[in-house]
Structure formats: structure tokens, C-alpha cells
Amino acid sequence: MKWMTSEKLLAINHAGEWGAIHFYTAQSTVSTFRFPNEKTAIESILGHEKVHFKLFDDLLIKRKTRRCHALWFWQIGGYLLGFMTALIGIKAAMVATEVFEDVVISHFDQQLEWLKTNDNELHDLVSYVYQDELSHGVIACPYTEAAGIIYTPLRFIVRILTETMMFLAKHGI
Numbered sequence: 617m618k619w620m621t622s623e624k625l626l627a628i629n630h631a632g633e634w635g636a637i638h639f640y641t642a643q644s645t646v647s648t649f650r651f652p653n654e655k656t657a658i659e660s661i662l663g664h665e666k667v668h669f670k671l672f673d674d675l676l677i678k679r680k681t682r683r684c685h686a687l688w689f690w691q692i693g694g695y696l697l698g699f700m701t702a703l704i705g706i707k708a709a710m711v712a713t714e715v716f717e718d719v720v721i722s723h724f725d726q727q728l729e730w731l732k733t734n735d736n737e738l739h740d741l742v743s744y745v746y747q748d749e750l751s752h753g754v755i756a757c758p759y760t761e762a763a764g765i766i767y768t769p770l771r772f773i774v775r776i777l778t779e780t781m782m783f784l785a786k787h788g789i
């Protein structure tokens with residue numbers, strides 16, 4: 617794709633992981649009183665997202681790449697999305713997780729195709745992170761399978777919000 621450069625992809629992924637940290641931080645906070653049995657699973661996902669952010673952050677510093685200007689938006693947007701959906705309940709939280717991770721994975725699919733012929737180092741990093749993101753979707757699966765058609769509007773809203781954050785990251789750097 618025309619807009620793809622290593623600098624942009626690195627900044628977008630860095631911003632996305634920042635959003636993911638806040639998304640799962642909010643879920644973890646709400647889980648304490650809303651669904652404590654799932655707190656451990658959410659914390660393990662959060663641990664992955666912190667590692668991902670650090671990996672992209674280290675590479676960003678090494679390459680002297682500019683951070684995404686919309687980083688603050690990922691922080692607030694990620695937190696609000698995680699918080700509001702978790703308040704509804706565990707099914708809504710996991711529906712949000714599934715959609716959020718699905719958007720990330722489809723963007724990674726596009727990136728990996730371009731990176732394999734343009735940037736080996738970033739390609740290997742995204743490939744590594746990709747596997748973790750897949751596992752996050754798997755954690756959400758048993759809950760989302762039990763979530764009926766009533767959650768369809770929520771899926772749509774979460775997808776629009778996540779894609780909007782992606783759009784801002786792509787065009788805001």
C-alpha cells in the first residue's frame with residue numbers, strides 16, 4: 617500500500633500497543649468487582665501488551681522514529697473502550713477483546729505482506745507479536761461464542777472505534 621513505510625508502521629504499532637495496555641488496564645480494574653474470576657487471564661494479556669509496547673518502543677528509539685501524534689487518543693480511547701465494555705459485563709468485555717484483536721491481526725496481516733520484502737527486522741518483530749495477539753483472541757472465544765446476537769451492535773461499535781484509532785495513527789504521524 618502506498619502509505620506504508622517502516623517508520624509509519626512502527627509508529628502505528630507502537631501506538632496500538634499503548635492503546636492495548638490501557639484497554640486491558642481498564643478491563644483489569646473493572647474485573648476486580650465485576651468478574652474477579654477472569655482477572656488473572658486479563659492480567660496475563662496485559663503483561664503481553666506491555667512486552668509488545670517495550671519491543672516497539674526500543675526499536676522506535678533505536679531508529680529515532682517519531683512517535684504517533686495520536687498517542688494520547690490511543691490512551692484515552694483504549695481505556696474508555698475497555699472500561700465501558702467491561703462495565704456491561706464479561707461477555708461484552710470479551711466481545712470487545714475479540715474485535716479489538718481481530719482489527720489488530722488484520723492490520724498485521726497487511727503489514728507482514730509488505731514487511732517481508734522491505735524490512736526484515738520489523739517483520740520478525742511483528743511476526744512474534746502476531747502470535748500473542750492470536751492467543752488473546754482465543755482467550756476471548758469461549759465467552760464470545762456464548763454471546764448472542766444481542767452483542768452484534770457492540771461488535772460493530774467496537775470495530776468502528778478501533779478502526780478510527782487506526783486511521784488516526786496512520787494519518788496523524
Ligand SMILES: [Fe+2]
Nearest residue numbers: 633636665668
Ligand atoms: Fe499487543
Ligand SMILES: [Fe+2]
Nearest residue numbers: 636717749752
Ligand atoms: Fe493483544
